[in-house]
Amino acid sequence: MTTSTQTQNMSANNFEQCLKCSICTVYCPVSAVTPLYPGPKQAGPDGERYRLKNKDFFNEALKMCLNCKRCEVACPSGVNIGDIIQAARIKYSTHRPSLRDMMLANTDFVGTMASPFASIANPVLKLKPVKAVLHGVMAIDKHRTFPDYTNRKFESWFKKEAAAHQAHYEKQVSYFHGCYVNYNYPQLGKDFVKVMNAVGYGVNLLEKEKCCGVALIANGMPKQARRQGEVNMASMRKAIAQGHQVLTTSSTCTFTMRDEYAHLLGIDNHDVRDSITLATRFLFQLLESGEIKLAFKNDFHKRVAYHSACHMERMGWVPYSTRLLRMIPGIDFVMLESQCCGISGTYGFKKENYERSQAIGKGLFDQIKELTPDCVATDCETCKWQIEMSTGVTVENPISIIAQALDVEETRRLNNA
Amino acid sequence: MKFDIIIIGGGLSGLTAGIALAQAGRDVAVISAGQSTLHFSSGSLDLLGCDNNGNIVNNPLNAIASLNASHPYKKVSNVESIAQEAKQLLTEAGITTTGDATANHWRITPIGALKPTWLSVDGMATMQDAGTMPWKRVALVNIINYLDFPTKLIAAGLRNRGIEVDIKAVTLRELNELRKSPSEMRSTNIAKVLERNNLLQGLADAINQVTVDGNYDMVLLPAVMGIDSCSAASTMLNLIAPEASYVATLPPSVPGVRMQTLLRKRFAALDGTFLTGDQVIEGNFQGNKLNSVKTAKLEGERLEADNFILATGSFMSRGLVADYNHVYEPALGVDVDSNSLDRTTWAQLNVTSAQPYMEMGVTTDTKLHCLLGGKPVSNLYAAGSILSGHNSIKLSDAAGVDMLTALQVTHNILNQQ
Numbered sequence: 001m002t003t004s005t006q007t008q009n010m011s012a013n014n015f016e017q018c019l020k021c022s023i024c025t026v027y028c029p030v031s032a033v034t035p036l037y038p039g040p041k042q043a044g045p046d047g048e049r050y051r052l053k054n055k056d057f058f059n060e061a062l063k064m065c066l067n068c069k070r071c072e073v074a075c076p077s078g079v080n081i082g083d084i085i086q087a088a089r090i091k092y093s094t095h096r097p098s099l100r101d102m103m104l105a106n107t108d109f110v111g112t113m114a115s116p117f118a119s120i121a122n123p124v125l126k127l128k129p130v131k132a133v134l135h136g137v138m139a140i141d142k143h144r145t146f147p148d149y150t151n152r153k154f155e156s157w158f159k160k161e162a163a164a165h166q167a168h169y170e171k172q173v174s175y176f177h178g179c180y181v182n183y184n185y186p187q188l189g190k191d192f193v194k195v196m197n198a199v200g201y202g203v204n205l206l207e208k209e210k211c212c213g214v215a216l217i218a219n220g221m222p223k224q225a226r227r228q229g230e231v232n233m234a235s236m237r238k239a240i241a242q243g244h245q246v247l248t249t250s251s252t253c254t255f256t257m258r259d260e261y262a263h264l265l266g267i268d269n270h271d272v273r274d275s276i277t278l279a280t281r282f283l284f285q286l287l288e289s290g291e292i293k294l295a296f297k298n299d300f301h302k303r304v305a306y307h308s309a310c311h312m313e314r315m316g317w318v319p320y321s322t323r324l325l326r327m328i329p330g331i332d333f334v335m336l337e338s339q340c341c342g343i344s345g346t347y348g349f350k351k352e353n354y355e356r357s358q359a360i361g362k363g364l365f366d367q368i369k370e371l372t373p374d375c376v377a378t379d380c381e382t383c384k385w386q387i388e389m390s391t392g393v394t395v396e397n398p399i400s401i402i403a404q405a406l407d408v409e410e411t412r413r414l415n416n417a
Numbered sequence: 418m419k420f421d422i423i424i425i426g427g428g429l430s431g432l433t434a435g436i437a438l439a440q441a442g443r444d445v446a447v448i449s450a451g452q453s454t455l456h457f458s459s460g461s462l463d464l465l466g467c468d469n470n471g472n473i474v475n476n477p478l479n480a481i482a483s484l485n486a487s488h489p490y491k492k493v494s495n496v497e498s499i500a501q502e503a504k505q506l507l508t509e510a511g512i513t514t515t516g517d518a519t520a521n522h523w524r525i526t527p528i529g530a531l532k533p534t535w536l537s538v539d540g541m542a543t544m545q546d547a548g549t550m551p552w553k554r555v556a557l558v559n560i561i562n563y564l565d566f567p568t569k570l571i572a573a574g575l576r577n578r579g580i581e582v583d584i585k586a587v588t589l590r591e592l593n594e595l596r597k598s599p600s601e602m603r604s605t606n607i608a609k610v611l612e613r614n615n616l617l618q619g620l621a622d623a624i625n626q627v628t629v630d631g632n633y634d635m636v637l638l639p640a641v642m643g644i645d646s647c648s649a650a651s652t653m654l655n656l657i658a659p660e661a662s663y664v665a666t667l668p669p670s671v672p673g674v675r676m677q678t679l680l681r682k683r684f685a686a687l688d689g690t691f692l693t694g695d696q697v698i699e700g701n702f703q704g705n706k707l708n709s710v711k712t713a714k715l716e717g718e719r720l721e722a723d724n725f726i727l728a729t730g731s732f733m734s735r736g737l738v739a740d741y742n743h744v745y746e747p748a749l750g751v752d753v754d755s756n757s758l759d760r761t762t763w764a765q766l767n768v769t770s771a772q773p774y775m776e777m778g779v780t781t782d783t784k785l786h787c788l789l790g791g792k793p794v795s796n797l798y799a800a801g802s803i804l805s806g807h808n809s810i811k812l813s814d815a816a817g818v819d820m821l822t823a824l825q826v827t828h829n830i831l832n833q834q
């Protein structure tokens with residue numbers, strides 16, 4: 001018994017491994033800007049000891065946690081601090097999500113509602129009086145610009161313009177596009193299809209795709225998140241049965257489906273997890289093994305500053321995207337110092353969080369403004385909104401940058417596509 | 418993923434080697450499992466404070482000759498020039514220091530003791546000679562409610578040396594805010610609040626007000642300034658009327674965090690790849706070579722390199738692990754010199770006596786190659802606190818061993834080709 005206690009760590013989320021070094025508090029972006037948040041050490045392993053004894057020790061201030069996991073990345077003892085905090089919120093919080101939280105959390109429902117009316121919704125969402133109502137009644141901060149909704153969803157474009165010729169390719173992948181590509185920025189999905197086709201892969205959509213649920217988890221709706229997660233897992237199982245990998249272009253969706261489904265929602269994803277991967281990782285690995293080749297335009301030049309999104313950092317996958325970008329000869333690459341941008345999905349949209357959200361990101365915005373790159377590259381779409389709004393610099397997914405730099409004809413020829 | 422050199426460990430030792438090798442044009446990756454012990458730094462770097470018999474060392478370079486043959490310094494070819502190189506590397510990273518390897522100076526510990534040291538980060542309170550005190554009257558100024566700076570102990574230590582010490586305390590409205598969450602009233606949060614809200618002048622005014630009439634020749638402050646840059650730390654000192662300098666606090670250490678950040682920035686600027694929060698879990702050895710390593714997060718990925726450096730630190734950083742029966746090196750399983758399997762011989766009951774486990778570490782040949790089954794691995798080196806054969810608490814040599822062995826390994830690798 002004694003030996004196993006010492007050799008096998010038996011506490012949930014490793015919380016007993018905490019040696020109280022307080023390193024995590026140094027890297028928490030929320031602690032840095034507000035004293036009202038108890039900080040990762042206190043909210044995580046320290047508080048957990050009390051909560052296990054008595055649930056009354058739960059503190060609603062834990063909802064200030066961005067779930068950025070920067071504390072976990074910093075912890076030298078492998079404590080899953082962010083998971084401890086989110087699990088405590090799911091288990092103990094009695095706070096019921098407001099209409100506003102439900103609206104923000106249901107990214108796909110709102111997207112479905114807004115897209116057909118994009119020409120109306122976009123200008124309307126930008127109108128001052130509408131913003132005032134959102135700010136006053138809905139508590140969505142008036143400084144926020146809603147990402148534009150598109151007139152034509154990615155799915156509709158794909159079915160009409162791309163689906164038919166995908167079967168021509170010998171090799172096939174499935175694509176989890178996510179709400180953002182579908183409703184707000186179909187161009188990224190189009191770029192993805194362009195790149196995959198050029199290297200000889202046909203693209204398939206999943207039979208059914210639901211929002212990954214990250215915003216539902218953050219807004220206290222784990223049950224709905226679990227239901228949606230199960231739908232995604234079922235569709236992915238079918239794709240995997242056909243021999244497909246499931247590719248994504250969002251680090252947060254990827255992280256949620258690979259890690260948070262099992263850790264926070266109790267969804268059994270063990271048979272699916274390894275097949276879900278980020279497009280940059282997929283491409284990098286094929287390039288390195290020599291299975292595919294990329295050719296780039298001679299006249300492409302861009303000064304790109306890479307921002308490590310929190311969940312990208314947590315997955316440890318930053319080098320896949322950065323090494324891939326560095327392969328493009330026309331790119332002048334700068335690595336931004338890794339910091340949270342402050343948006344954390346829907347968090348920064350809420351009136352009560354707006355100021356904090358901007359204060360968190362300030363260091364990053366200052367770095368970007370000083371560098372004045374042609375664009376910022378990042379693997380997360382909510383970082384894109386935040387950085388564009390706060391710096392005025394365009395933000396692009398690495399896949400879009402590759403699509404712009406790619407010599408499509410030559411790449412096709414090299415890959416016999 | 419392929420690199421020229423992979424360094425396992427992202428603390429002082431790993432980053433020193435990383436910077437030196439990247440500077441020599443190599444493609445280097447550093448894999449870091451959480452943040453390092455630099456977060457407990459005193460703001461000074463020790464080379465050799467005491468000899469084997471516990472006598473204070475004045476000239477580290479001379480005293481190194483008398484160390485045991487097992488000491489890692491015995492594998493450093495030219496300590497004097499490598500110590501120079503280390504100081505230069507710090508300067509280039511933006512960490513300016515005073516001191517050199519031929520003459521120790523003295524630093525003040527957070528509990529008021531004086532310790533001999535090699536380099537002190539600019540702004541830290543130091544003395545040339547522990548016999549003659551440079552100050553007669555000192556104001557020791559703390560921030561109200563900041564608990565990691567035990568002023569009474571520090572004052573007692575200085576008074577023992579014949580210095581008159583007055584303890585003062587100041588605060589600002591914004592710092593009072595921070596007190597709302599006592600667990601977050603930490604050095605690094607104080608530093609962020611002060612620097613990011615332009616409060617340095619305000620705090621300096623408050624300090625000047627309580628010290629103006631005291632005829633002090635030195636104002637000592639807790640080292641809680643300068644988290645983002647050295648300049649905030651020096652600006653603060655310039656704003657204070659008599660001479661002022663910093664005394665190290667209990668962890669987390671602001672000068673230590675700053676060193677870590679600046680070294681990482683320097684490494685990134687040299688195009689080094691930093692893999693954060695990841696852990697090497699397996700090495701793939703073939704004959705007397707290490708071909709690749711696997712990490713916990715980059716599942717399915719083989720990280721290949723021509724040369725590897727193991728710089729994962731000692732027990733505190735989990736570079737070494739002890740269970741009931743063994744002391745082992747968990748990342749690659751290389752040979753560890755644990756003297757005896759009988760755990761009762763690992764420690765002395767009297768906590769302050771020299772602890773045998775402190776001398777445990779990985780064994781290496783004269784070129785600092787790690788051993789596997791008693792045989793050297795031709796492309797795997799060890800550097801820093803993971804090395805066996807010295808007690809860094811008794812000898813006060815931790816930072817010196819970290820940097821000097823890292824640079825020696827760098828030379829060994831560059832000369833081998």
Ligand code: SF4
Binds near residue numbers: 018
């Ligand atoms: S960094 Fe990890 S070990 Fe240190 S206090 Fe935080 S949770 Fe505990």
Ligand code: SF4
Binds near residue numbers: 039
């Ligand atoms: S997940 Fe992010 S916001 Fe939450 S405690 Fe950790 S570092 Fe702080």
